[in-house]
Amino acid sequence: MAIVMHAGQVAAATPIMVPMHGIGGRQDLPVPLGLAVTGAAVAIALSFVILGVAWRSPKYRGAVSGKALPGAVTATLDSAGLRWTVRLFGLAVFLYAGMALLAGADRLTNPIFGFVYILVWVGLVPLSLVLGPVWRTLNPLRTLHLLACRVFRHDPRDGLLQLSPRAGVWPAAVGIFAFAWLELVAPDRATLLVLQTWLALYLVYTLFGAVLFGDRWFSAADPFEAYATLMAKLSPWGRRTDGAIVARRPLENLDSLKPRPGLVGLVAALLGSTAYDGFSNSSSWIAWAQDSGYSATLLGSLALTGFVLFVLLTYSSATILAGRLSDSSRTALPGLFAHSVVPIVLGYVIAHYFTLLVLEGQRTLIYLSDPLSNGWNVFGTGLLGVNSTITEHSTAIATLQVGAVVIGHLLGVVSAHDRAVALFPRSRALAGQVPLLVVMVAYTVGGLLLLFSA
Amino acid sequence: MWFSRTCGLAVAFLAAMALSGCGSDDAPAAGSNTPSPVETASTAATPTGPSSTPSTQPSPSATPTTPASTADVAVNVTIAGGKISAGGHTVVKAKRGQMVQINGVSDVAESLHVHGYDKTLELKPGKQASLEFKADTKGIFEVETHESGKLVFKLQVS
Numbered sequence: 199m200a201i202v203m204h205a206g207q208v209a210a211a212t213p214i215m216v217p218m219h220g221i222g223g224r225q226d227l228p229v230p231l232g233l234a235v236t237g238a239a240v241a242i243a244l245s246f247v248i249l250g251v252a253w254r255s256p257k258y259r260g261a262v263s264g265k266a267l268p269g270a271v272t273a274t275l276d277s278a279g280l281r282w283t284v285r286l287f288g289l290a291v292f293l294y295a296g297m298a299l300l301a302g303a304d305r306l307t308n309p310i311f312g313f314v315y316i317l318v319w320v321g322l323v324p325l326s327l328v329l330g331p332v333w334r335t336l337n338p339l340r341t342l343h344l345l346a347c348r349v350f351r352h353d354p355r356d357g358l359l360q361l362s363p364r365a366g367v368w369p370a371a372v373g374i375f376a377f378a379w380l381e382l383v384a385p386d387r388a389t390l391l392v393l394q395t396w397l398a399l400y401l402v403y404t405l406f407g408a409v410l411f412g413d414r415w416f417s418a419a420d421p422f423e424a425y426a427t428l429m430a431k432l433s434p435w436g437r438r439t440d441g442a443i444v445a446r447r448p449l450e451n452l453d454s455l456k457p458r459p460g461l462v463g464l465v466a467a468l469l470g471s472t473a474y475d476g477f478s479n480s481s482s483w484i485a486w487a488q489d490s491g492y493s494a495t496l497l498g499s500l501a502l503t504g505f506v507l508f509v510l511l512t513y514s515s516a517t518i519l520a521g522r523l524s525d526s527s528r529t530a531l532p533g534l535f536a537h538s539v540v541p542i543v544l545g546y547v548i549a550h551y552f553t554l555l556v557l558e559g560q561r562t563l564i565y566l567s568d569p570l571s572n573g574w575n576v577f578g579t580g581l582l583g584v585n586s587t588i589t590e591h592s593t594a595i596a597t598l599q600v601g602a603v604v605i606g607h608l609l610g611v612v613s614a615h616d617r618a619v620a621l622f623p624r625s626r627a628l629a630g631q632v633p634l635l636v637v638m639v640a641y642t643v644g645g646l647l648l649l650f651s652a
Numbered sequence: 653m654w655f656s657r658t659c660g661l662a663v664a665f666l667a668a669m670a671l672s673g674c675g676s677d678d679a680p681a682a683g684s685n686t687p688s689p690v691e692t693a694s695t696a697a698t699p700t701g702p703s704s705t706p707s708t709q710p711s712p713s714a715t716p717t718t719p720a721s722t723a724d725v726a727v728n729v730t731i732a733g734g735k736i737s738a739g740g741h742t743v744v745k746a747k748r749g750q751m752v753q754i755n756g757v758s759d760v761a762e763s764l765h766v767h768g769y770d771k772t773l774e775l776k777p778g779k780q781a782s783l784e785f786k787a788d789t790k791g792i793f794e795v796e797t798h799e800s801g802k803l804v805f806k807l808q809v810s
Contacts, residue, residue: 223767223768223770223793224767224768224791224793225791225792225793225794226792227790227792227808227810228792228808481742481743481803481805482742484803485742488802488803589789590748592790592810
């Protein structure tokens, strides 16, 4: 990730180094070539096996599926008491972090950098996978909006204007791109002023939009909430059309993701930016970029945009071609298959950020005890050290990385297959799946190459 | 036709990815177990256990230009006329537990920073200085210049 945190002593008062690029103080070792090749071979071979032998009638029933949790559990989860407890917890964390953002020291021992780049941005993935769609309730800006609406006796759903249904989640896709630019490209992104500026813009964008369009703006535009909601679709928890909270197979849950305008943009921004993160760490790109004479910000912005557009174009053209090959609607297909890219995004994210979350997550929890760098030890974690035992297990890490990319790919292929047999006429279903499969294989081979090149 | 063009783009992108991958992997290593020819004569003098050298040696300013070293891996960094070179290496490989020595000489005041290990080597114009530490964490660590913020090389500890 964009921010370097030092693996040295916690309280080291060394001068602060602002990294110009790179995923962090430490990157994972390149995965061994044999492992990468094996992973690619397994991914390709099993993809075609799935295509050839898997079910011919759709199996997933999306939002109507699932086993309802006991009534008492649903009632508790939906109770105002629990909702408000979670909301106020989210708000309290936000205010605590806000203190470090506004009054903390401009150095990397300020926990706000790790809080935003690691705990929130990376941490929301495991949180949503384990607990499901909780971000909506945790989202402090939603809570602030809700409280303000209570004070003014205003219905939070009402805004001044009607948000066009064509907007879909495009505003969130833009937000995700903006965050990726902040963490991977922005000059001096590990300085307080840059982070303050970005977060101020985010606050205005999100809250002003909520005033204009009502609280539906949060799910349409808040990049954190949109990302978390997407990942929660791979959790076993969902809500059935009859309102019950249910447990269902993650891929069936994923099937319940509603196609909306901008969904393709959202997944393209996530996949493209994660791939760019890996690419921008390769020493040949860095060496070329810093000797080229062009500004690093310009080159980084162009490359990041290029990666996102590459995903957008390859994915869209594959699904449009699939429509042509299977005599189906072409314009709707990109949105109808977008859910199948989500497991691929998750695979990339695990491969790139797992050790980062473990190591820098610990460091951030340590720094959080002293938000203003004045010697506080609020949570008693301030004097702990980072346990970096995980770094010794390089073979296990490499296996996990390759495994995550390959399994993400296979789950994507299965999801797309089920959607294809639901949408395409039976005689054309096989041909219709080929373009997207080819693109997915390309993403996976590309992802493995990035891990191999490190 | 539009599709074939995007396909072409796709191929170009993958090719670029592949090239970048091979590029970094091609980079020669400055000796893993055995010292490589580019190393300075002082480096591989004593093949004794790395632990015999204190790993906390953060102030190179006091170190003379020919340090008595037990380093297993050494890399020479020169900064001249705005050009940074690490003896032609973009990736320097070491095994976990080995001693790594960075020798630097610069025509301007600079400092080299080893991320992750959080070590800094201050360079005064025209004076050689060196930094030695034990590579005890696996991973890839960037070594950057502080003033100009450029990548000097990557230290790959496996």
